[in-house]
Amino acid sequence: MKLSLATLLLPVTVVHGYDVWPLPTSYSTGTSALSISPSLTFNLEDGTSSNGVLTSAFDRYSAAIIGGMGCGDTRSLLSDADFPKASGEVKACTVSVANGREAPELSYETDESYTMYIGEDGKCEIKAATEFGVVHALESLSHLAGETCSISNAPISITDSPRFAYRGLMIDSARHFLPVHFIEHIIDTMAASKLNVLHWHISDTESFPSSSDLFPELAEKGAYSYPDASYSVQDLKGIVQYAYNRGIRVMPEWDVPGHGSWGKGKPEVTILDGACSNTLDPTNPDVYTFLNSFLTEMADIFPDANLFLGGDEVDTNCFDSSPTVSKWMSDNGIEDGVALQSYFWQQVTAQVMPGLNKTLGVWMADDGIPYPEDLPAGSFGNVWMSQSTMPTVIDRGADVVLSGPWYLDQQQPGGFSTYAIQSIWQGMYKVEPYEGLSPSQQSSVLGGEACMWSEGVNALDFDSIAVTKAAAVAERLWSEVGVVDLEDAQERLMEHVCRLNMRGIAAETIAQNFCLSDVL
Structure with missing residues (x-):
């Protein structure tokens, strides 16, 4: 039988709105829902060459987003009402790297910045200065997909880079x-x-x-x-x-x-x-x-x-x-x-x-x-x-x-x-x-x-x-120096802990709530 989140979880807090951790530098979201295709692919833009870092990342995050976090099991626990009607489907992400190379250097000087856009129609674009920026972008995409392998807040626009190297x-x-x-x-x-x-x-x-x-x-x-x-x-x-x-x-x-x-x-x-x-x-x-x-x-x-x-x-x-x-x-x-x-x-x-x-x-x-x-x-x-x-x-x-x-x-x-x-x-x-x-x-x-x-x-x-x-x-x-709100951070960190738990990581919980991993 399908169990509704509402019948399973009240009166405790349910973490079910997907966010990115750490909080990106610039981050805007909408209210449209998108489904994620079970055949999601990552395609390199013309002029961007593949290498081991990208190939490894594409394989890893394809598995994580589509099924590696238990998405199939998650869907069996949720009712149809838990999935807003999708306005589009994310079938593929186009990836471009400005400074790609066969064996990219990883050091203090490595540019880890990236931008990501996901439109209401499911269009997905990732741009980064280096392959390692792409890795961070794909991690952020997996956060947005959350526990249900769908996106609830398109259009999404992220411009992101770390404060410290x-x-x-x-x-x-x-x-x-x-x-x-x-x-x-x-x-x-x-x-x-x-x-x-x-x-x-x-x-x-x-x-x-x-x-x-x-x-x-x-x-x-x-x-x-x-x-x-x-x-x-x-x-x-x-x-x-x-x-x-x-x-x-x-x-x-x-x-x-x-x-x-x-x-x-x-x-x-x-x-x-x-x-x-x-x-x-x-x-x-x-x-x-x-x-x-x-x-x-x-x-x-x-x-x-x-x-x-x-x-x-x-x-x-x-x-x-x-x-x-x-x-x-x-x-x-x-x-x-x-x-x-x-x-x-x-x-x-x-x-x-x-x-x-x-x-x-x-x-x-x-x-x-x-x-x-x-x-x-x-x-x-x-x-x-x-x-x-x-x-x-x-x-x-x-x-x-x-x-x-x-x-x-x-x-x-x-x-x-x-x-x-x-x-x-x-x-x-x-x-x-x-x-x-x-x-x-x-x-x-x-x-x-x-x-x-x-x-x-x-x-x-x-x-x-x-x-x-x-x-x-x-x-x-x-994150930026002004990201200091404990109450906001707690809500987002609770969500991140649930996400980690779904990946088989036994991260410590920080407040009373329910994660779908609790019943999987």
């Missing part, structure tokens, strides 16, 4: 191993909210799961379980390609000189006679030779322009407890552990980074190591302790990425006090990245990222903790 999600595969298929799932959740940088904290003290052809012992001895809980070189390359096809850059992180499990596979480059066997020894010249070789290999696997090397929370007792390190410091006029860390980064800058052709990123506070003056020109700091430290970090010479208010494992982010789990997203949504910055300082803000540290999270509960809150951060980083 860096819109990230950090994942941690060291504290709990995340299988390859689940990292691909995470990438899909990012694409659904137009996040574009996967900051991958691959290793830490607990495990070293990333493989290396040059140094196989790192994963063989450092992973929780080798080879089952490790990533082969082919796995790493495959994840990079999977993300690239969705307009997402993969920025790897190996934390140095601390926060690593280096000593399990390469004890000879760590402090051998002190209290911290997993901390690299800044006084050992072989450390820099090793880093040069290892990171050169990784740079070929991860072609992104950024390389993240951590640098935070080094326990200086590691240096003080080692007679060898202490003697070297005394012989070389290094007065304490802070000065030795400066020395370490100066050597990384001089001996390691020049051959990598990468922009260096580190975790950075306003008064802590690493100091911008010890890093290569153009390096950036991820501001993680407090947003209030951003002006000082910028004034010391670093570009910044903001993450401090967006730690997804925190219950009171951004200074928002609440015990209600469904309201935590609001604290993240209320953060303004430019707060407290002068116009000149604002130019040094690359963007921001939500961080999902995995001490208490694995693949089984990741979605329910990370996805909805990361979507809130995504709108803050994509």
Whole structure:
């Protein structure tokens, strides 16, 4: 039997008007309904060449819009009254790319803008500067199609581009191993909210799961379980390609000189006679030779322009407890552990980074190591302790990425006090990245990222903790500065959560309502 939404759902709120998340730059809608043809196609305009990014996107979104979100099951739950009489049918979308190329570049400079028009007669046009703008447009089209594979608000005109070039999600595969298929799932959740940088904290003290052809012992001895809980070189390359096809850059992180499990596979480059066997020894010249070789290999696997090397929370007792390190410091006029860390980064800058052709990123506070003056020109700091430290970090010479208010494992982010789990997203949504910055300082803000540290999270509960809150951060980083209305955002985010749930993503709900996925 067909069930009417009205009989199923009252008196709770029904989310059934389809919107785009994050909110586009310019967005106008009408009131006409359109059906979507079950044979929907995407056709390239004359002069636009096909490539792997476009082919992958067309296949992916054809499946998502027509049937991949459970549209067939959805229709069986709805009555005819739930589908306004269509004034037209969307049979095809014409797609044009202004600057297409066989292997489009994905970087800070990539133009992600797009325009989309859907007429009352079903005419559909997408125009973008690059293939990745097309990817975002197709994602928006899938949002408009919603749960019923129809469009309720034509004509639709969208002109859209992101506010920040860096819109990230950090994942941690060291504290709990995340299988390859689940990292691909995470990438899909990012694409659904137009996040574009996967900051991958691959290793830490607990495990070293990333493989290396040059140094196989790192994963063989450092992973929780080798080879089952490790990533082969082919796995790493495959994840990079999977993300690239969705307009997402993969920025790897190996934390140095601390926060690593280096000593399990390469004890000879760590402090051998002190209290911290997993901390690299800044006084050992072989450390820099090793880093040069290892990171050169990784740079070929991860072609992104950024390389993240951590640098935070080094326990200086590691240096003080080692007679060898202490003697070297005394012989070389290094007065304490802070000065030795400066020395370490100066050597990384001089001996390691020049051959990598990468922009260096580190975790950075306003008064802590690493100091911008010890890093290569153009390096950036991820501001993680407090947003209030951003002006000082910028004034010391670093570009910044903001993450401090967006730690997804925190219950009171951004200074928002609440015990209600469904309201935590609001604290993240209320953060303004430019707060407290002068116009000149604002130019040094690359963007921001939500961080999902995995001490208490694995693949089984990741979605329910990370996805909805990361979507809130995504709108803050994509949409215009004036998009701040919490009440409006809640209605639209509830809809987005339903959409994600229909895709098999277990995003956390934020208010009482009904999603069709609840009964599928």
